[in-house]
Amino acid sequence: MAALKPILLVEDNPNDIELTLAALESSQLANEIVICRDGAEALDFIYRRGSHEGRARQDPAVVLLDLKLPKVDGLEVLAKVKGDPGTRAIPVVMLTSSREETDVVRSYNLGVNAFVVKPVAFDEFFAAIKEIGVFWALLNEPPPHRGGWPSNA
Amino acid sequence: MDRAGSAAQHIDLSACDREPIHIVGSVQPHGFLLALDPRSLVVLQASANAPAAASVGTALESAYPELAALAERYRDAGAEEDGALYLRTVTLGLGPTRQSYEVAAHRIDDLLVLELEETDDASGEAGLDALNPRLRAFVRRLHGARGVEDLCQLLAQDIRRLTGFDRALVYRFDRDWHGTVLAEDGNGVLPSYLDLRFPASDIPAQARELYRRNRLRIIPDAGYVPVPIRPGTTAAGEPLDLSQSILRSVSPVHVAYMRNMGTMASMSVSILVDGALWGLVSCHNREPRRVPFQARNACDVLTQIFALQLSAKVRGEQAEQRLALGAVQGRLLGFMAEEDSFVDGLLNHPDDVLALVNASGAAVVTADRCRLLGAAPPEAEVRALYAWLSARGEADDVYVTECLAEAFPRAAGFADRASGLLAISVSKRYASYILWFRPEVVRTVRWGGNPVKAASPDPEGGPDRLHPRKSFDIWKETVKGRSLPWSLPEVEVAEDLRASVLGIVLRRAEELAAMSEELQRSNKELEAFSYSVSHDLRAPFRHIVGYANLLKNREGPNLSDKGRHYVETIIEAAFSAGTLVDNLLSFSQMGRHALNRVTGDMGALVEEVRRKVLRDVGPERVVRWEVAPLGRAYADPAMLRLVLENLLSNAVKYTRGRDEAVIEVGRLPPRDGESVFYVRDNGVGFDMAYVDKLFGVFQRLHRVEEFEGTGIGLANVRRIVERHGGRTWAESRLGEGATFYFTLPVREEAH
Numbered sequence: 001m002a003a004l005k006p007i008l009l010v011e012d013n014p015n016d017i018e019l020t021l022a023a024l025e026s027s028q029l030a031n032e033i034v035i036c037r038d039g040a041e042a043l044d045f046i047y048r049r050g051s052h053e054g055r056a057r058q059d060p061a062v063v064l065l066d067l068k069l070p071k072v073d074g075l076e077v078l079a080k081v082k083g084d085p086g087t088r089a090i091p092v093v094m095l096t097s098s099r100e101e102t103d104v105v106r107s108y109n110l111g112v113n114a115f116v117v118k119p120v121a122f123d124e125f126f127a128a129i130k131e132i133g134v135f136w137a138l139l140n141e142p143p144p145h146r147g148g149w150p151s152n153a
Numbered sequence: 154m155d156r157a158g159s160a161a162q163h164i165d166l167s168a169c170d171r172e173p174i175h176i177v178g179s180v181q182p183h184g185f186l187l188a189l190d191p192r193s194l195v196v197l198q199a200s201a202n203a204p205a206a207a208s209v210g211t212a213l214e215s216a217y218p219e220l221a222a223l224a225e226r227y228r229d230a231g232a233e234e235d236g237a238l239y240l241r242t243v244t245l246g247l248g249p250t251r252q253s254y255e256v257a258a259h260r261i262d263d264l265l266v267l268e269l270e271e272t273d274d275a276s277g278e279a280g281l282d283a284l285n286p287r288l289r290a291f292v293r294r295l296h297g298a299r300g301v302e303d304l305c306q307l308l309a310q311d312i313r314r315l316t317g318f319d320r321a322l323v324y325r326f327d328r329d330w331h332g333t334v335l336a337e338d339g340n341g342v343l344p345s346y347l348d349l350r351f352p353a354s355d356i357p358a359q360a361r362e363l364y365r366r367n368r369l370r371i372i373p374d375a376g377y378v379p380v381p382i383r384p385g386t387t388a389a390g391e392p393l394d395l396s397q398s399i400l401r402s403v404s405p406v407h408v409a410y411m412r413n414m415g416t417m418a419s420m421s422v423s424i425l426v427d428g429a430l431w432g433l434v435s436c437h438n439r440e441p442r443r444v445p446f447q448a449r450n451a452c453d454v455l456t457q458i459f460a461l462q463l464s465a466k467v468r469g470e471q472a473e474q475r476l477a478l479g480a481v482q483g484r485l486l487g488f489m490a491e492e493d494s495f496v497d498g499l500l501n502h503p504d505d506v507l508a509l510v511n512a513s514g515a516a517v518v519t520a521d522r523c524r525l526l527g528a529a530p531p532e533a534e535v536r537a538l539y540a541w542l543s544a545r546g547e548a549d550d551v552y553v554t555e556c557l558a559e560a561f562p563r564a565a566g567f568a569d570r571a572s573g574l575l576a577i578s579v580s581k582r583y584a585s586y587i588l589w590f591r592p593e594v595v596r597t598v599r600w601g602g603n604p605v606k607a608a609s610p611d612p613e614g615g616p617d618r619l620h621p622r623k624s625f626d627i628w629k630e631t632v633k634g635r636s637l638p639w640s641l642p643e644v645e646v647a648e649d650l651r652a653s654v655l656g657i658v659l660r661r662a663e664e665l666a667a668m669s670e671e672l673q674r675s676n677k678e679l680e681a682f683s684y685s686v687s688h689d690l691r692a693p694f695r696h697i698v699g700y701a702n703l704l705k706n707r708e709g710p711n712l713s714d715k716g717r718h719y720v721e722t723i724i725e726a727a728f729s730a731g732t733l734v735d736n737l738l739s740f741s742q743m744g745r746h747a748l749n750r751v752t753g754d755m756g757a758l759v760e761e762v763r764r765k766v767l768r769d770v771g772p773e774r775v776v777r778w779e780v781a782p783l784g785r786a787y788a789d790p791a792m793l794r795l796v797l798e799n800l801l802s803n804a805v806k807y808t809r810g811r812d813e814a815v816i817e818v819g820r821l822p823p824r825d826g827e828s829v830f831y832v833r834d835n836g837v838g839f840d841m842a843y844v845d846k847l848f849g850v851f852q853r854l855h856r857v858e859e860f861e862g863t864g865i866g867l868a869n870v871r872r873i874v875e876r877h878g879g880r881t882w883a884e885s886r887l888g889e890g891a892t893f894y895f896t897l898p899v900r901e902e903a904h
Contacts (some may be wrong), residue, residue, distance in 0.1 A: 013692065019699040068688050097691045097737055100684055101746075120695050120731030122702035122724070 005061035006032040007137055010042040010077065011095075016118075020064070020095070023129035028056075031061055031137050039072025043080060046087060059090050061115055062136035067096035067103055075106060082111035091136050158735045179379035180400040181372065184254065184270035186382060188393055189213060191228055191265040194221050198264075198393055200400075201379045204245065209383065219243055219266065220256065227258045228265055235398050236367055239446050242272060255446040259397040264387065268400050273444055284451045287311070291455055295313055295462045304466065305336035308459045312452050312521040313338045316420060316444045318436035322346055323424075325432035326637070328844040330361065332432070336736060342439050343416065350598050355410070356433075364423040365430050367397055369453050374441035375411040377402075399446075411437075418442035420449070422456045426464045460775045471642050484654050499587070500524050509650065510575055512589035519585040529590055530567040535710040537563060542576055543584040545880055551648050552576040555591075558634045565634060568593040573636025575644065577651040581660065587654070589647070591636035598630045676745065683741050686734060694731035711794060729861070736865040739795070743872050748789045750877070752900065755783035755830070758790065759818050762797040770805055774814065781819040785899035786828060792873045799866040800832040800893050806860055807836035808890070827879065827896040834892075837851040838885040847883055870895065 007024070011017050017035060024033060036042040042065070044050035048057065063081070067074040074094065081087045093114045094107050107115050116132065119125050180186050180200045187207055188198035194213040196203075206216040213221040223240045244253045244328035253476070254269035257359040291311050298304045306325035314560035320339035324332045330353035335346040356364075364370070379402040382393055395401040411419055416437035424432045434456055444452075485505050489498030496517050499506050503526040506515050514529035518539040523532050541561050542552065557564035557574045564571060573591030578584070701723045709717060759780055770776060786793070801816070808814030814835065821829040839847065839854045847854065848871040855862075870893075871881045878898045 015696040015699070016692070019696065019703075022699075022703060096688070097695065098684070098688045099691070099735065100687050101742065118691075118695055120691065120728055120735070122698045122700055125695065125699060126702075 003057045005058055005137070006034045007133065008034050008036065008042065008045060008063045010039065010059040010063060010069065010074070011066045012037050013066075016066070019125070020129055021127045024133050026126065027130040027133045029133050029137050031133075034060070038070040039074065039077040041071075042069075042077050043072065046081060046090070059087070062091045062093060062132070062140075063153045064093050064095045064132070067094060067098050067107075075103070075110065076111055078107060078110045091140065093132055093136065095132070159383055169280065171322070176383055176394060177402050177404070178378075178392050179381045179402040180395075180398065181374075181377050181402055182380050183373050183377075184268055184400050185380070186398065187213070187267045187269075188382075188387070189224060189265045189267065191260070191263065194224055194265070198382050198384060198387065200380045200382050204250075204308055211425075220245075220269075222257055224258060224265060224267055230463045231486060235395050237266075237268065238845055243269075245269075257399055257446065257492050261394050261397055262387065262389070262391075266393075266398065267396060270400065270446060271443075271679065284315075284447075288451070288454065288458070292458060295459065301463065301466060302335055304463055306338070308455065309336045309338040311455055312422070312434050312436060315448050315451055316436055316442075318418070318420065318438045318442065318444075319343045319416075320346075320438075321434060321436045323432060324351070324435050326353075326430060328354070330358075332356065335432075343437055345427070348599055349565050360404075360407075361394055361430055364421070364433065365428075366423065368423040368425070369399075369420070369449055370401075370403070371399070371418075371444060371449065372403055372408070373418050373443040375408050375417045375419070376441070378409075381561070398814070404776055411412075415439060419646055420444055420452070422452050424456055424463070426460050426467070431460065431463070458613075471640070474640060474642040478509060478642055481505050482646055482650060482653075485509060485650065489654070495654055496522070496524070503527060507589070508591060510589050510639065510647055511591075512573075512575065513592055514590035516588045516590075517586075519580075519583060527590075528570055528592065530570045531589075534563070534567050534571075535588070538571075538574075538588070539586060542578075542586055550651060551644060552578075553639050553662070555638050556627055556635045568634045572634050573639065575638075575639050575647055577647050577654075579651060579654045580792070586649075587650070591639075593634055594637055596632045596635070598632055631677060678739065680745065683738060683745075687738055691731060691734050694727045694734065697727035698731065701727065718771050733865075736869075740865050740869050740872065743792065743795070743869055743876070746792075748792070748876060750787055750789050750900075752785055752787045753790055755786045755820075757796055758794060759783060759801075762794060762801055766798065766801045769802070774805075774809070775803065775812065776808070776814040776816060779815065779817040779819075781817070783818065783820050783830065784828075786830075786897050788877055788897050789873075792876070796870050796873050796895065797832075800895075803866060803893075804832055804834035804836065806862070807838075809860075810837065811835055823899055826899050828893060828899055829890050829896050833890065835890040838887050838889050838891045839883075840887050842883060844883060844885075848881060867893075 007029070009017065009020060011020065021033065034045060036045055041051070042063070045052040045055070046060070046063075048055055063077075065074045065077060069077070074096065078092055078094070081090055081092060088111070091113045092111075093116060094112050095116050095118060096102075096103070097118055099117050104115050112131070113136075116128055119128065182202055185203040185207075185237050186198075186200040187196050187203060189195065190197055194211050196207055196211050196213060198207055199207060204216075207213065213224060220243060220278050223243070227238065227240060237259040240256045240258055242253055244251060253272050255272050257268045257270070259266050260276065282388075289882045291307065294307050295304060298307060305325075309321045309323050319342040320337065320487075323336040324773050325335050326332050332351040332355070333698050334346045334349050334351075336752055337345060339345065375815075386392055411417070412438070416439060418438040418441050420428075420436045422434040422436065423430060434452070442775070471740075485502065488502050488505070489495040492498040492501070499517055503515070507513065513527055515526040516529050516535045517524045517526075518535060523536055523539070525532060525535065529535060538557075538561065553575050554560060557571055558568060564574075569592055571590035572593040575589040575591075579587055701720050705712075705717065705720045705724070712720065763778060766777075801818075804816045805814065808816065817831075817833040819831055819833070821831065823829065837855075843854050848867045849864075867881075874881045874895045874897070879896040881895045882894070883891060883893045
C-alpha cells in the first residue's frame with residue numbers, strides 16, 4: 001500500500017495555520033500535513049513543480065483552501081484544480097472566514113466539495129476541522145484510477 | 154382634352170387638374186400679343202389678330218417706333234417684378250383703323266412679351282390719381298371693420314363699384330380647397346351666391362397655382378373665339394408660356410362653366426395672405442364687359458390692402474388666442490414640474506388640460522396606462538386608437554384631424570366624442586401619447602350645385618368631353634363626423650407642450666440615471682466593505698476565541714481561578730463580538746440582495762423553521778406550539794425564512810423562564826390587500842413605552858445577562874418585511890408575553 005496521502009492546507013494567516021493544526025492534531029490523523037502560504041505555491045505542490053518538483057507523485061487526500069490568498073486566490077486555485085481532468089478528483093474544501101453568499105455560490109459552481117465558514121466559536125471550529133480531516137482523509141473513498149498508470153509506476 | 158381617346162374612356166374629375174392651361178397657345182380677341190427678341194425687338198411670335206405691320210420677322214422699331222421705345226425702356230429698366238406691367242396707353246393706326254391700346258409688358262423665358270389691349274380713348278385717363286380718394290376711403294373703412302366678414306363685404310362693394318360688374322363675390326378656400334362665398338355685392342341681375350359652397354374641382358389645382366402667380370384675370374366676353382399665336386412654338390421648340398399674360402385664352406371648360414352660370418364676363422382677383430392663396434374676388438356680368446387696365450390695377454391694389462388687413466386681423470386673433478392658451482400652458486407646466494410624474498400634473502388638472510386646446514375630452518395613454526379626462530371615448534376605444542397611432546410608424550410628433558373616422562374608420566362609432574383628434578407623442582421609445590378630443594359638429598353646407606361634377610357623353614356621339622356642371626341650384630349637404638377645426642395656435646400650443654414634456658421627462662431621466670449611478674457606486678462600496686468585514690474582521694475574533702480556548706484547555710491547570718475567569722471572559726467577549734459581526738453582515742446582505750418573490754406554503758416554511766429553532770432548545774424546556782393554518786404567501790422564501798427564524802427564536806428565548814412556553818403562530822383575515830401574520834408567546838414581554846425602539850438596529854430592551862443577543866434580529870425582520878412592501882408592529886404587556894405582527898401584500902393577480 002502506498003504511503004498515506006498528505007493533507008494540503010493552503011492558508012496565509014499564521015494564526016489560522018496554528019489553530020487549524022491544533023485542531024487537526026486533536027483528530028490524531030497520521031497523514032502528513034503540507035502547508036502552502038499562497039495559491040501559487042499550492043498549485044506548484046499539486047502539479048509538482050517549482051520547489052515541489054521533486055516530491056513523490058501523489059495527490060493530496062484533501063485540500064483545505066482559504067479563499068483570500070496572496071498571488072493566486074482560493075477561487076483561482078479551485079478553478080484550476082477542478083477544471084483539469086487530471087486533478088478534478090482531488091477533494092477541495094473551502095475553509096474560509098468569508099460569509100459572502102456570492103463566494104459560496106461561485107465555489108459550488110466551480111465544483112468545490114464542501115464550503116465551510118470557520119465558526120467563531122472555538123468548539124465548533126475544532127469539531128469542524130476534526131470532522132473534515134477524518135472524513136476526507138479516512139472515510140472518503142476516492143474514485144479508482146482509470147486510464148492512467150498507478151501513481152508509483 | 155377635346156381629342157381624348159375612346160368614348161368608353163373614363164374621365165375623372167382630376168382630369169381637369171392636368172389640363173395644361175398656361176400653354177393654351179391662344180389669346181382672347183380684345184387685344185393682341187407680340188413676343189419679341191429682347192435685344193433686337195424683332196417680332197418672333199404674334200397673335201393672329203396683330204396688325205399686318207407687326208407680323209413675325211419685322212423689327213418693332215420699323216413698324217411702330219413708339220412701341221419699340223416703350224419696350225426698350227421697359228427692357229432697360231430691368232423690371233424684376235413678376236407679372237405684366239402696365240406701361241401706358243398708345244394709339245396705333247389712322248382713320249378707321251385708329252385704335253387706342255393699353256400696353257403691358259412682361260418677360261418670360263428669354264422673351265419680351267408685349268400685350269396691347271383695346272381701350273376707349275376716354276377710359277385711358279382713369280389713372281391712379283382718380284382712384285386715390287376711393288382708396289383712401291377704402292382703407293379708412295377697412296380699419297373700422299370688425300371681423301373678417303365685414304372686411305370681405307367692404308372689398309366686394311368697392312370692387313364692384315370700381316368695375317361696374319353685376320355681382321362681386323369674396324370667396325374663401327378652406328383646407329380642402331372648397332370655396333365658400335363670404336361676402337357679396339350685386340345689382341340683382343345675377344342670382345345671389347352668398348354662403349354657398351363650391352367644390353374644389355371648380356377651380357383645379359393648376360388654375361389655383363396660376364391664380365397665385367398672376368393675381369388678376371379677366372374674360373370680357375365668354376363668347377369669344379380664341380386667337381392663335383403664330384408660330385405655335387418658340388425658338389426653343391416650346392409653346393409660349395402664357396402664365397403671366399393678361400390676354401391669355403382660358404380653358405374651354407372654364408368658358409363653358411361661365412356660360413352655364415349665365416355670365417358672359419368675369420374677372421377674378423387673387424387674395425394672397427402670406428404668399429398663399431386665401432381666396433378670390435370673383436366678379437361676373439351677365440353681358441360682356443371690359444374693364445380698363447387702370448381699374449383692374451386699382452382692384453389689385455384694393456385687394457392687396459385688404460389682404461394685408463386680413464392678415465393683420467388673423468394674426469391679431471391668433472396672437473390673442475396664443476396668449477390665452479399660453480397662460481393655460483404656463484399653469485400646466487407648473488403643475489407638471491411639481492409632481493413626480495408629469496402625468497400626475499396633467500391628471501390632477503383636467504380643466505386646464507382641456508382648455509389648453511379647447512378640447513372636450515383628453516387621454517394620457519402609455520403601453521400600460523390609459524387615463525381619461527372629460528368627455529373622452531370609452532377606454533377600450535382609446536386603447537384601440539392608441540394602438541393605431543403607435544402602429545402608423547410615421548415620424549409625426551403631432552397628429553391633427555377634424556375627421557378622425559376618415560383615417561381611422563372605427564372612430565365613426567364614437568364620433569360624438571372624438572371626431573376631432575389632436576395627438577402628441579411624448580415618448581418614442583415607450584409609445585406614449587397625449588390625446589385631445591372634439592365632438593362631432595353636424596353642419597349643413599349649401600353647395601352651389603351638386604358638387605359631384607361628371608363628364609357627360611357628347612349627345613352628338615363625339616368623344617367624351619369634360620363638361621362643367623350645368624346647375625348651380627342650391628344643393629344641401631349634411632356634413633357629419635367632423636369637429637370644429639383645430640386652430641393654428643391650438644396645434645402650436647400642443648407642440649409646445651410636447652417639447653416641455655419631453656424636456657421634463659428627459660431631465661427626470663437624467664436625474665434618475667445620475668442617482669442610479671450614485672447608488673450603484675455606493676452599493677459597490679458597501680459590498681467591498683462588507684466583503685472585507687466578512688473576511689478580515691471576523692478572523693481576529695476567531696483567533697482570540699481560538700487562542701483563549703487553547704490557553705484554557707492546555708494551560709488551564711497552571712492558571713489561578715481568577716486567571717481562568719479572565720480567560721472565560723475573553724472568550725465570551727470575543728465570541729459575542731464575532732457574532733455581532735455575523736449579524737451585521739446578514740443585515741447588510743438583506744438590503745443588498747434582490748427580492749425573488751414566489752408564492753409558497755407558509756405552513757411548511759414555519760414548520761421547517763420551527764424544527765431548526767428547536768435544535769437550540771435545551772432538553773429541559775417545555776414548549777407548546779400552536780400553529781394555525783397559515784395558507785400561502787407571496788414572498789422571497791430565503792428572506793421570509795430569516796423573518797420567521799428571528800421571530801420564533803425570540804419567542805423561544807424570551808419564554809425561557811416559563812414552566813410551559815406557549816408559542817402561537819397564526820394569520821388574521823386579510824385587510825387592505827395585506828395578509829397579516831403573527832407570532833405570540835407567553836414570555837417576559839416588554840414595556841410598550843419602548844415599542845418604538847424594538848425594531849431598531851442595536852436596540853435591546855433586556856440586559857445581556859438576562860437574554861443574549863446583538864439587537865439586530867428584529868431590525869432584520871422589519872427590513873425584510875418592508876422590502877416586501879409590508880409592515881411590522883408588536884404588542885405586549887410586561888411579564889405577559891408579546892405578539893409580533895407582520896404583513897405581506899397580497900399578490901395582485903396578473904390581468
